[in-house]
Amino acid sequence: MGKVAIYARVSTIEKQDYKRQISDCKTAIGNLYTEDNIEIFAEQISGYKENEARPQLSKLLSIIENDATYFSKIYCTEISRLGRDPRATRSLIDNLTDKKIPIFITSINKQTLDENGERDSTMNIILQVLMEFADSESKTMKKRSKSGLLQSVINGNAGGSKNLPYGYTKDENKKLIIDDEEAEIIKEIFNLYKQGNGFKAIANILNFKEVPTRTQKAFGNQLMKYKTEKTADKVTWTDVAIDKIIKNSIYYGQRRFKGNLYPAPAIIEEQLFRECNEITATKTHRNYLTTYTYLLKDLLICGCCGRNYFAKFKPVEGGDKVYICSSRLIKGGNCGNIGVNISLLESAIYEEFISSGRLANYIQMNKVDIFEELKTKISTLEIDLKIAQSDVAKKENEKKRLLDLYLADKIDSNAFEKKQSEINQSEFELTTKIDLLKEEIFQNKKILDKQSDKQTTTQMLIDAKDNRTELKTLFNQFISRIIINKLDAKTVLASVFITYGGKEIGHPIKLFLNIRGLISRPMKYEYISAIGIDYRPIYRRNILLNNPAKLLLEVEEKKIVYDPLGEIDDFLIINIPSENLIIIENTYPISKKS
Template sequence: MYKVAIYCRLSDEDRNKKNSTEDSESIQNQKNLLTRYALDKEWDIYSIYSDDDYSGLDGERPEFNRMLKDAENGKFQIILCKSQSRFTRDMELVEKYLHNKFVEWGIRFVTVVDGVDTLDKHNKKSRQINGLINEWYCEDISESIKSVFRMKQHTGKFIGSFACFGYIKDPNDNNKLLLDEEAAEVVRHIFNLYMQGNGTQRIANILNERKIPSPTKYKKIKGLNYINPSAKETYELWNKTTVKRILKNEMYIGNMVQHKRAKMSYKSKKVRSIDKVHWIIFEDAHEAIIDKKAFEEVQRRIASKVRSTGIGKTHIFAGKIRCMDCKSSMNKFNSSEKYSYLRCKLYSVSGKEKLCTSHSVRIDELEDIVSTRIKNHINTLCDMNKLCSQIVLEASKANEIHGIENKIKKLKEDIKSRREAIKSLYLDKIKGNITEKQFKELNDLFYNEEQEFTHLAEELEKRKEEFEGKENRTEGKEELIRKFTNCIGLTHAMVNELIDYIEVGEMDKNTGNREINIFWNF
């Protein structure tokens, strides 16, 4: 009596079938069908191998591989499946086993539904055709699924399994993200620490010292079945890579960023990183955790490769200082335990040639100069009384903006009515209600009016944008002044928000003076 191995497989594509009459694909029904078939043939069932929730392209199925190992060891003579596609949808595996390994091992492969039997050498071509069709099916399904996913991504719908740290998936809509306030507060803390001059490693150390759970640990605490593919033994701790990834993530300003990685092939589990230009970004898809202006400042500092000190904190002017002559950045160095200096980078790296001069300046002295300049700049350029008067003036312009909007609305209605009139004229001409000459005269009249109204609407739109721009600039200036007017001492926040960059000139050896130019953000 022949010994037979029964193999069953169920994948998601089978589980999600909507038609109840297609329940025959279920694991239990496969087992019942194949058991009856084996008993009718008077075959002795050696074992039933079953893989649940595995694709037919997956060569790493546990039960599938256990069965192949038993086949190689000669524990049975027949493998029985419902169809060839239950065994595999990969043409390479069809050729490898059905037409090579099984022949070597003395294994007969039989299916119930599509009549495959390797004992019959005449149906080899049909087996190969089945293999191709099954593989094409997988490829088509893969492309269809990807198309649906891309459409969702382009409309700002989240398709990931897990929300990024700081967010949770909406229980009523898995394609939408909601704020996770507990984690979001950690994200804000990370950005604040970085803006205060702390490096990414220093931030990681601070978070670990305060026993704040890392993103992977946090998901575990919340009961999510999340596996970090790059996790190590220290996966519960923060590291500088995780911190930097958070600092660069646009998701925190409300943008849905997806399609950053993709599978290399529908037949492979390997994924590749996608160039940023091909990422799918949908703006304002969910509530922001970080203000856009603060986020942009962080990106600028990261891009400028600002380096922290030995204690993990950058100096207050990091990324802001340039040599006035060669325009290169100025690096920090210590000439003694008491004082820290900045000097021209080109001077430091150019060796004996000395392509520029030192431009050396003490950081504490520069802090005093900049602090004084900030106060003077606020007092002279942005006098509070003048600003308040300007704000009142701008407020009155809000009414003018509203009036402009009403005029634009009226013009658009007039444009629409002229276009409708032209359509009606054309129909009247076709019906013979008006002559060709009458049509041309009225058509020209309505067309010219439409063009005139369109031009006026465009001019009003420009005027409205100008008023709104002025209004925004005033609001921004008022906010900055209120924020820093009563500040005591110079801070990282003041330097980052008020100053674009600072140029330092070489000291005049005769007078001891040096030129320092500050380029403001407002």
């Protein structure tokens, strides 16, 4: 007695498995064949896949190709199990018919060949109708499925997957809701990224804190199929996971489905999401080995295109020392806004804070906020430090293992020296990072100590004048954003938005920077302070919308030259005194060892 085959298939979107199909086929076979003479080919794959892409079907056809008499019959429950594409399925049936191998369809209790082993014409017509119907049914089902999924998203449903976006869960009605505990982690991720930490650094911080991943929570110790198999509880945070979170619009309340956005519960503000993604687009991440501390990093925004400004500094004679729009990094994307000298902008803001006396109130109002933010900052830096110290220890072990291999003659001298050089370079970078982290922790702790002093005033800024790390920390407590606009060939408007009592003040401090003063000899660091003007700039999404020329005209009409012995007017041309100049040239980079 020959053998028979059972072919069973379910698609990837079908809920059931193929056990029922196998059972129905065995019932149809009855006692005609023993278990030893029945071979089963079953798989979960789309019926629209080509035969070669369906491993079990391909295996079945390969056996027949090598020996057309191996199987005397093939059983399946429906013609759609063989395939959904009418032409491909027709070709498959014709090929088996030519080889005199009948296909028995259990749902209609008929087979493709008659008693004489010839093509059954009636069955041929029935099969053609069934194949076309199977194709039509599948396409209709897909449309309904897509429509149902869309409606589910619109209704705010969470979906059936365990793998929900981190920060979310579902309620008893299967609606997508915020998981309060995970939401705090999401907020921490975005804030860490805005503060200058890269994807890998954030992943390291979360792993160091032993924060469970979504996979750990959803799948426990279930075996997961990655490049190397591991159980779910061993799946840790990675830079890829952080990257996906930073770019996922669901976190500011816009759930993406099939290229469109639909409302969802928001965990963070849209402004924070856009700021982080702007940093991603321009790759202005913190790098501890470029040791210049830019006081206004991540605070500057282009008033023309809304992108962030970044610092471009070359510590050589005539080298760039400017904040410029990140649109210049995009080929053909330069929005035309002007760069502004780093020292001029930083010094103008510093002088305004020191001379106006306005900052004293801000410091007092924000003391609690600063205290909490500094504690969080110090905690994050200390975790960074522990991770870096652990990495140095690993490098020492690498060097020992490398030396053992060399002494055991398992690697030659060239390979040894090359690998040793790589480890030494990596170790140098880590030790440099450790030194810088220690310094930053020390400076932040100094500020924290000062925050406990009830007499704290603008004296903090005065004392921090020559300490860029401390000064940057203070600036970040009171400045929420600075919008830059070129007004004419000699004037740049810096609109400095201040945070007061935890909220941003609606009207910014407006500083009109004289960029021409920097090319005069002697060099002039000069700006106009406009405390109050009738014409107010209008901003939307960080872009200056109304006519900046009109704003400049009013300033030009009202400005006066500052006379220390005269009365102070609302409009002053201020020459920044040398004692209040913040000159970036006074800082020096740490060079890498060769």
